[in-house]
Amino acid sequence: METSVFNRAEYWDKVFSTKNLQDQSWFEAEPSSLEIFEKFKIPPDASIIDVGCGDSLLIDVLLASGYAHITALDVSAKALEKAQLRLGHKAVAIHWIAADVTTFEPPEKYDVWHDRAAFHFLTNQHDIQLYISVLRKSIKPGSLVILSTFAQEAPDKCSGLAVNKYDEDILVKMLGAGFEKLECNTFFHQTPFNKRQAFLVCCFRPPEK
């Protein structure tokens, strides 16, 4: 029997080639994560990586808020291209990386690791552990890790793909030793199609070493 290997980049390129921003169930006109940056008083010179950024507006609002060291990473080159087109000349201020986070080799260390709705697409232990080891080697001591995933009561799939759903205990256990949980909240996202999706939004400090 023939088995086909799932090609993540190809899959997501197709999604972003066919869906405009407002057609994406995860679309936010006002990115909710900005509030976290404000709450934790992230300074404008912080180096920030948005993992699985898609073509979300978070990059635009971070730039508008004065953040100057932003890296946008996504497995879909198409998503990055769309964000770049939208940003026009402002796109040169961003460090764009088309890569699968599970094999990402960080060229620098970050003060903020932000991931909204990318981590939960990793559904096997191997990929999850790869993600966590990339995360550990990408962040500075004292940095802020923001992970926003589907919560237990969210749908089983997103964009046609199965997702892992989390509660606080599972997420804390999964990250492993040394990560200090700063807060975990449930956030109800209203999709453009008027559906409510429960997200678990957690902030962590990494281990000192």
Ligand SMILES: C[S@@+](CC[C@H](N)C(=O)[O-])C[C@H]1O[C@@H](n2cnc3c(N)ncnc32)[C@H](O)[C@@H]1O
């Ligand atoms: C549901 S979208 C969320 C996009 C964006 N974070 C937002 O909040 O609008 C998931 C994003 O994760 C990206 N993604 C999925 N798996 C990934 C992986 N292994 N490495 C990097 N990006 C990934 C997809 O291409 C897509 O842009």
